[in-house]
Amino acid sequence: MTKKVVIVGAGPSGLLLAHYLLRRDKPGTACAKSDRKYQIEIYERRADPRLVSFPKYRTYSLALSPRGINALSHIPGLEEAVRAVSVEVSGTIIHQKNGKTVFRRIRTPQLTLDRTNLAIAILQKLVSSYDSSGVKIHFDSKCTGVDFANKIVKFENNSTGQTEFKNVNYDLLIGADGASSAVREELLNTDGFESQQKYFYKDYKSIFISPPDPKLKLHLQPSNLHSWRLRLNNATNLLLLYQLDGSWSGVINFPHGKNQIAELCSKQKVLQYFQENFPEIAGAIAEEEAEAFASRPISRVVSVSCNRYHHGDSVLIIGDAAHAVPPSIGQGCNSALEDVVVFDRLLDEYSDNLVEALEQFTVRRRPDAYALLELSNYTLPLSQKLFIEFLVRTSFAKLMHKIFPKRFQPFLFDLITESTIPYSEILKTYQKWINKVKKTNEKFLGTI
Ligand SMILES: Cc1cc2nc3c(=O)[nH]c(=O)nc-3n(C[C@H](O)[C@H](O)[C@H](O)COP(=O)(O)OP(=O)(O)OC[C@H]3O[C@@H](n4cnc5c(N)ncnc54)[C@H](O)[C@@H]3O)c2cc1C
CATH class of the missing domain: 3.50.50.60 (FAD/NAD(P)-binding domain)
Structure with missing residues (x-):
């Protein structure tokens, strides 16, 4: 029936x-x-x-x-x-405060x-x-x-x-x-x-960069996700993705209730904030977008x-x-x-x-x-020291996996995003790392 x-x-x-x-x-x-x-x-x-x-x-x-x-x-x-x-997209370009970039290639391209x-x-x-x-x-x-x-x-x-x-x-x-x-x-x-529902400690706001105006400079690669962390210990980060119409769309994530983003209430303040903190993209933000950003609501993220x-x-x-x-x-x-x-x-x-x-x-x-x-909560560390360890471990595991694919598997983040291995198996394999990040993240969250 x-x-x-x-x-x-x-x-x-x-x-x-x-x-x-x-x-x-x-x-x-x-x-x-x-x-x-x-x-x-x-x-x-x-x-x-x-x-x-x-x-x-x-x-x-x-x-x-x-x-x-x-x-x-x-x-x-x-x-x-x-x-x-x-x-x-075939990788992530991490833009560092000193202007240098780190490229993390992904073996299996993602669709954005x-x-x-x-x-x-x-x-x-x-x-x-x-x-x-x-x-x-x-x-x-x-x-x-x-x-x-x-x-x-x-x-x-x-x-x-x-x-x-x-x-x-x-x-x-x-x-x-x-x-x-x-x-x-x-x-x-x-x-x-x-x-159980729990708010994430970070909120986010969307940001949009229109198709390139020849006057505005934006030197980013469309085939990669671009990521910036605002001073490594600030827990504010920006992600930008290329769109089919030639524009860029992204989100800026920041700690709930204790961040400058919430106070950016005018076009001038928005442009100044991006100029000071994300200079590589500041020049490409149109005035209309800066105005819209100032009045755009802040979104909260909840886990269930x-x-x-x-x-x-x-x-x-x-x-x-x-x-x-x-x-x-x-x-x-x-x-x-x-x-x-x-x-x-x-x-x-x-x-x-x-x-x-x-x-x-x-x-x-x-x-x-x-x-x-x-x-989701504890793969990525918030402390600068542990984040560097995360990058080193990821690169080392990637190299070893390339040379000895049967003996070495990719490090945590790559395994989650590049495989279909059940999440529970991945957690079992990397429980030690998760415990370590949990401990430092919780300590760190008390300070922001
Ligand atoms: C900023 C951000 C970035 C993200 N990035 C990623 C990413 O890169 N990769 C990834 O895998 N996930 C990402 N996610 C998560 C992803 O968006 C969600 O997990 C996904 O959309 C869940 O799909 P869903 O169909 O279960 O629910 P939803 O997409 O939330 O769809 C639920 C639908 O139900 C409707 N609805 C709600 N209440 C009612 C009601 N009472 N009656 C009738 N209809 C109702 C809603 O209008 C909606 O259309 C991101 C989320 C956010 C916020």
């Missing part, structure tokens, strides 16, 4: 899951509605991203590594569609693109592959509650100016609604469910940890809704997309028996999600 799946959230993980569930029908067969294993309805709180343009600061660039790319690659044509709107463009690429592929008998997508529909006993999820739609309420029944409810998940909030009312991701045989949370992490090692989206692969494998293993597949998702995924949070 066809199961009705309601997915809350049309972000990367929710949309990719729709592809994977619909593909579970025999490929190439035009299934009658009653023959389908799954029929999908997706509800998204925001407007259709194909039709409206969002203020740039509400989206940001992210990097997809082999984990995320592998998840896309199982849907025919999807990886290609995402590549078409991405820029491939705007988070909303990633969602649009997955969405377009979905609507071009399936008609409304397979998937229906409702935008401007915010989930406001769930009645787990009666399998009903509630939505509110304000798009017409008048609030409309809708109750939707489901066989399987997927909460793919991000770090502030409404579905997860509702799970808190179920027996034994626990979830849950003791389970399912409820009975009918509810699952995935992606950021289940395990949001700080973006420090760029794995939030990669792990969200990987969730879909893990769940799909479980549906194979348990022949689409939801009782078992949902329960096993918690059992299999929880150790990796816990490990990912540790890795």
Whole structure:
């Protein structure tokens, strides 16, 4: 019998899951509605991203590594569609205070693109592959509650100016609604469910550098991520990524509540701050962008940890809704997309028996999600001394791995971003380093 799946959230993980569930029908067969294993309805709180343009600061660039790319690659044509709107980067250039740079090459290039463009690429592929008998997508529909006993999820739609309420029944409810998940909030009312949310110690602001104005100088390489740390012990850093339209987009991360960035309230102050602290890019910041930067809201980052991701045989949370992490090692989206692969494998293993597949998702995924949070918090040291050790270890391991690939593996960061080895295995291998960084970072955080 066809199961009705309601997915809350049309972000990367929710949309990719729709592809994977619909593909579970025999490929190439035009299934009658009653023959389908799954029929999908997706509800998204925001407007259709194909039709409206969002203020740039509400989206940001992210990097997809082999984990995320592998998840896309199982849907025919999807990886290609995402590549078409991405820029491939082959390394990171770390700009030092003394003007020198350190280049960290990555063996497997990453794809960098705007988070909303990633969602649009997955969405377009979905609507071009399936008609409304397979998937229906409702935008401007915010989930406001769930009645787990009666399998009903509630939505509110304000798009017409008048609030409309809708109750939707489901066989399987997927909460793919991000770090502030409404579905997860509702799970808190179920027996034994626990979830912890913690603000990251750093906030961020987006920054945009328009396509090159010949008068403005910017000597950066489009095929690399560029990174600056403001005085090594200040915990403020800037990341810039090249965009397909010739512009650069990035974020400046800084400690919450105790930073000059929060006080930059005029165009002059912004330009002066960048001139003093990031002179290589200051000359390329247009006056309009400096003005926009001053009034742009500061964004906070939250991490999420849950003791389970399912409820009975009918509810699952995935992606950021289940395990949001700080973006420090760029794995939030990669792990969200990987969730879909893990769940799909479980549906194979348990022949689409939801009782078992949902329960096993918690059992299999929880150790990796816990490990990912540790890795996100403590792979990169904050102290100058330990950061230099990190760079030396990374370079040495890279060299040894190149010469003796079977005997030496890359150092921690490279292993996370260049492989698909489970996060829990990586943590086990590098627990000592994580403990060391944890100790110094915690001491260090007390001083900023
Ligand atoms: C600055 C920054 C940089 C990052 N860089 C990287 C990176 O380089 N690499 C990486 O892998 N990850 C990165 N991430 C993390 C990444 O963006 C997230 O992990 C990823 O977007 C999670 O995907 P998702 O589909 O689970 O959730 P989301 O992308 O958050 O999507 C959730 C969707 O649900 C919708 N929604 C929310 N509430 C409701 C509701 N009540 N009803 C209906 N719909 C709802 C939202 O509008 C949204 O569209 C970064 C994050 C930030 C903030």
